[in-house]
Amino acid sequence: MTGQELLDSLGKAFGSKVQDPTEFRGEMTCVIAASDLREIAKFCRDELSLDYLIDITSIDNFGEDPRFEIVYHLYSMPHAAHLRLKLKVPEEAGAVDTVSDIWPTANWHEREIYDMMGLKFNGHPDLRRILMWDGYPFFPLRKDFPLEGLPSEMPDVAFTKVTPLEGGPFVTVPSTATSKDREPRARPPEL
Amino acid sequence: MPEERATAYDSKIEGNVIFTRFDAALSWVRKNSLWPMPMGLACCAIELMAAAASRFDIARFGAEVMRFSPRQCDVMIVAGTVTYKMALAVKRIYEQMPEPKWVIAMGACASTGGMYRSYAVLQGIDQLLPVDVYISGCPPRPEALLAGLMKLQEKISWERSFRNQKPELAEKLEEALS
Numbered sequence: 001m002t003g004q005e006l007l008d009s010l011g012k013a014f015g016s017k018v019q020d021p022t023e024f025r026g027e028m029t030c031v032i033a034a035s036d037l038r039e040i041a042k043f044c045r046d047e048l049s050l051d052y053l054i055d056i057t058s059i060d061n062f063g064e065d066p067r068f069e070i071v072y073h074l075y076s077m078p079h080a081a082h083l084r085l086k087l088k089v090p091e092e093a094g095a096v097d098t099v100s101d102i103w104p105t106a107n108w109h110e111r112e113i114y115d116m117m118g119l120k121f122n123g124h125p126d127l128r129r130i131l132m133w134d135g136y137p138f139f140p141l142r143k144d145f146p147l148e149g150l151p152s153e154m155p156d157v158a159f160t161k162v163t164p165l166e167g168g169p170f171v172t173v174p175s176t177a178t179s180k181d182r183e184p185r186a187r188p189p190e191l
Numbered sequence: 192m193p194e195e196r197a198t199a200y201d202s203k204i205e206g207n208v209i210f211t212r213f214d215a216a217l218s219w220v221r222k223n224s225l226w227p228m229p230m231g232l233a234c235c236a237i238e239l240m241a242a243a244a245s246r247f248d249i250a251r252f253g254a255e256v257m258r259f260s261p262r263q264c265d266v267m268i269v270a271g272t273v274t275y276k277m278a279l280a281v282k283r284i285y286e287q288m289p290e291p292k293w294v295i296a297m298g299a300c301a302s303t304g305g306m307y308r309s310y311a312v313l314q315g316i317d318q319l320l321p322v323d324v325y326i327s328g329c330p331p332r333p334e335a336l337l338a339g340l341m342k343l344q345e346k347i348s349w350e351r352s353f354r355n356q357k358p359e360l361a362e363k364l365e366e367a368l369s
Contacts, residue, residue, distance in 0.1 A: 147308075
């Protein structure tokens with residue numbers, strides 16, 4: 001089965017629950033609702049043999065509503081085909097069902113999403129931070145978190161400080177000049 | 192920098208005897224047997240391993256004994272990115288090293304935070320530990336690490352540890368002997 005056929009079978013099985021099926025350069029994507037996630041995920045794994053969950057990632061569309069998006073990248077080893085599922089999560093909901101009992105690799109991906117974006121997963125066996133330390137008060141990959149960080153202090157565990165950015169992060173002015181002239185030490189404020 | 196007086200002896204009369212300052216002898220012993228504590232955190236650790244391997248051979252400088260126990264080490268080579276999560280562990284290991292101890296910050300990340308100007312990376316291990324030698328590079332070549340080690344050896348040879356630790360005794364001895 002190709003990716004297009006996988007998407008068609010999904011659409012036939014779930015009808016209107018599979019919204020907005022698109023194809024872009026051979027990649028199949030569709031949007032689903034958070035309430036249908038587990039049903040569709042089980043169908044994908046069992047019927048469509050999408051047995052490999054490559055990645056789960058989250059997107060913060062700051063200023064839009066719904067604010068967050070969760071994207072599941074699935075792959076079928078027997079059919080050698082990819083499929084992408086997108087989920088929109090509004091800020092008030094804040095929690096989505098876990099798929100870690102369907103694909104065990106989702107355990108750590110969901111922990112990372114919780115750590116970086118603050119989205120919780122219902123039924124997750126071990127939902128705690130994975131990159132930052134337990135008790136770190138912020139969610140770093142949200143758009144309203146500054147790149148240079150915020151100061152925090154947990155005695156005997158860890159601390160964070162604000163990084164001096166010196167006009168960064170991108171201070172290179174594109175041109176055909178040499179590296180020395182292209183990259184000033186600090187970006188002048190008027191540029 | 193202390194100047195060593197010219198030492199002269201006649202080997203036929205005095206045998207194999209050398210007169211020198213106690214500080215000079217102590218520094219010579221310390222600098223030629225610096226046992227590193229390899230705090231290899233990221234990619235610089237690979238270059239540290241390369242410096243310890245046969246082609247670049249840190250053993251020529253007496254530093255092949257990379258004991259992973261801080262209690263047996265003299266110099267901590269912080270090689271790699273120090274994240275805030277790891278920072279306090281590095282500090283704890285440094286505090287477990289016995290005196291005299293030195294720190295080499297190897298690479299851009301250990302010296303200043305490197306290319307990682309972000310919320311999770313400590314901008315230089317010198318915010319927590321006193322660093323003696325900074326080695327730039329991403330990663331520095333093993334020869335650069337050896338050059339840094341030699342610079343640390345030079346720095347150690349300038350140390351007047353006896354004089355600094357026991358100033359009154361040193362002065363009394365100088366008075367008595369002059």
